[in-house]
Amino acid sequence: MSATQSYAHSRQQKLVVGFSQTPAPTTGLTRQEIRDLSLKGVKTRAASTAGSGRLHGKVAIITGAGPELAIGTGAARLFAREGAKHIYLLDYNPAPLSRLAEALREKYPNTKASPNPMRHSRSTVDQDGVLDLAVSALVDQAIQEEGHLDVFFANAGIIQRPPKRVGGGGDEIAEELRATGRNMGGIEDTEFMEVLRVNTLRWVEAGSNISYAFKSPIHARPWRAETLGIFGLSVFLGIKYASAAMAKTTSNKTKSVPGGSIILTASVAGLKANAGPIPYSASKAAVISLAQTTAYELAGSNIRVNAICPGLIETDMTRGAFEMARMAGKEGRMGVLNPLLRQGLGVEVAQMALFLASDDSSYVNGQALPVDGGLTASMPYIRPKL
Template identity: 45%
Template sequence: MAPTTTRAAVLQAVEARRDDGPRGSRLAGKVGIVTGVGPINGIGTNAVRLFAREQVAAVYLLDLSKDLPALAEQLRVEYPGTKVTAINGDVASDAVISDVVARALRETGRLDFFFANAGVTQLGRTPPEQLGNKAGAVKEVQQAVRTIASIPGDEFSEIMRINALSVFLAIKYAAPALSVTSSSKPVPGGSIVVTASVAGIRSNAGPIAYSASKAAVVSMAQTSAYELAGKNIRVNAICPGLIETNMTKALFTLARGSGKGDSVGQLNPLHRYGLPYEIASAALFLVSDESSYVNGQAVAVDGGLSAGHPFARL
């Protein structure tokens, strides 16, 4: 089978697993919080759907997205056994994060996982509806490749606030909540999963502010794993590579518009980009009991991109 044909077949198989995968019970009885939920093709949305398919008892969705209420209602219809609560709020707000954690405990009596997935690549992003046309895509890419000299300090700080402070707050408030026991949860502990990036573990994979924030996310996962030693609380970071979401839509628009769509993702050994469902599947593993001995790790889900060093073929 030709490489292009193989690539297409693999991506189609991933989509089939996403849309028609069997119901499971890997999260039966568990309660979790997920941030960064809203866009239909986002990592957070794919993760929540997968968690519901695995019979999570209750899940609290936190984001500023206007699409969040509709998504929550759709999940309630599709998975009536899962209690879905949508909360519009700032993921980097101390009060918002402490309140959602307290609410989960108050309403369900337990917390088993917190998936801190929210993040941005840059500020002043092009409206999503414009990313599908060339002009909007060019504007977005030009913003992404700005040098240090052209990035204001307050923009750097805000990206750090959204991407890194939000993770700090998730760990700060989730950790004590995960330790709470009840009649349905006699053993304390649980899982905190944070979304970082290959840009946080290797250079040249993203803009400087984004990369710095994701390096901070990796460091917090590793540091807090040790700070929470002995509490049966696992903290791990997922480091996605090139994934097709709204965040990367401009890149795909330009590549496909110039007839180079098949070359997107060629730098990694799998010679393809990834889909949000593949990151969601890694998140499912990490929030479930199946990863009970995985802790303090930066798990790269990048097609092998971070496994080697770049070189020029002769």
Template identity: 45%
Template sequence: MLLLDKNEAQGVRTAVLDSIRQSSREDIGSGRVAHKVGIVTGVGPASGIGTFASRLFAREGARALYLLDLSDVLPDFASELAKTFPDTKITFVRGDAADEATVRDIVARAVKEEGRLDFYFANAGISNVRPKEWGKFDPNSRESQLQALRHGGRTLDMISVEEFMEIQRVNVLSGFLALKYAAPAMQDAAPAVGKRIPGGSIVLTASVAGRLANAGSLPYSASKAAVVSMAQTGAYEYAGYNIRINAICPGLIQTDMTAAVFAAARSNHNEGATGQINPLLRHGLPVEIAQAALWLVSDDASYVNGQPIPVDGGLTASMPYQRKLVKRPAKL
């Protein structure tokens, strides 16, 4: 077999990423979640998974979306979403997805106003706690890039108990509260508003770091392992109610959370190397995780339950190794 030229491989990678970005801008859907009412947490950052998922849910016909985040840009995003998809009622709440009263109230509000709750995408999460005195991460600052990379790469003895507990609070407690309050709200049918069959779908954002070592720091990995376990255990907790609970396990995705990694790669003229250890030889985009969430909250995934689903380019399909690129023979 002939070795695949490195430039040709890079060209394929670039074409695929460009195609995915282009398709994410489309405004016409096929109604995959038509008439459904949902809640999404972790919404706001322009390149965030929750932001892309909210857009997909609206594009695919959701009747009402309730968006929850602490981001200052959430109102602007909600306004833009409502203008683009006027048939979807958009409601935003600025709050903490790991605060019990906030989650209880947004679930109660959705049910009171819409008469039903069909899905909850518990996407809010953090990878570490950035010191307040550093301010916001500046992707154009070399010093900010290095600062963020050093902070993310700290060894266990350099991480405080307080930071460990905050990561668990945000990542784990937010998922627990989603199950605690959203699942009971999905248990009953609501014929008056078109929900003839009880049930719903809860999707938790986990990570490949919750399934395998060496994909994140210990506090982050521990939190995501707990999220995976909650999806599996929660599915049995609500057995018989037609409530499906699953977790998505992203690989390396280009989001605000990983901005420092990509900024450093760009400054070193090495951006093409990101994500090279999976069989697709590339990183993922947030819309690719959002598409998985869309599938899981839709009726298309009606028999998928209690699963940690990797969306990682094949990273966890085998032991990682640096494979040789080969030129496949042309089809006859």
């Protein structure tokens, strides 16, 4: 073991072993108490902070919203709090989407939000964020109703396909976690492509005579389905349709300069190894690359594209891992590999989305921004195989 590896290992051991009983310097509180108070403070501030109009008059689309702990749900609440004129929500599950839209209307009556685009009085699409027609139709709807689009938060995604049952009546949470931890030999190519499709791309089965011609610079080339094999979906579709809409201005001067902010949810798994399943990590690395390459593709348009890279965040997607930790009495050890010694909450990632959606981030472009408690600031230690 090298000196660098030895140092990294010793530091990691200090973080993990006995952190809950060790008093933090000068405070008299244990690290466990600081952790619990920090999480409580995040929740309190999220519930009590008043809006300051950072998104006043802006029209936004958010995909992957609805579930209570979802990052997209937290973003919708913050966008409404900050004065967004109209928030269009896109997800596959209509029930939580409807509840979220109703809650937004009740608490923020000046912000438009509703859960079903198929009805003339509604403005929220209740379909999966990976559907080409759903994304394009929603962007078109925003332009028709509001005349402009300012923010697109492409947040929908999955970690993996639901695991196959490996026995009768087993613990479903344990099975899910075991499936997440599989090595390459246990992952089928169809599953790899499914995760990539949902998080980044879309598999297209089309005749060789089909080609796609787009209208804006990012869409100028005739991409052929048989050449690519895969065609943009989810994140790519968000960039494709949103960038064309953001280039539009309005005659009534509500938007006199073209531009906007496209925000992509990636992951620390797209930045570093050993932070997620292989298909998930590959798909999130692709999302980061999309943020970087399309930022240059859209040069001169005043449209910014950035990726947020969450670390361990307590959401509905990671619920299984947290439930297992609670049942084992080890909830306090979740997130101890980062220097804040805790997990993050969805609202903390949503705060980064709010910053990127606002004009406060007007010179931030083409970046992959970690929200991970400092996890990626360290060189990870992996015990060498001798």
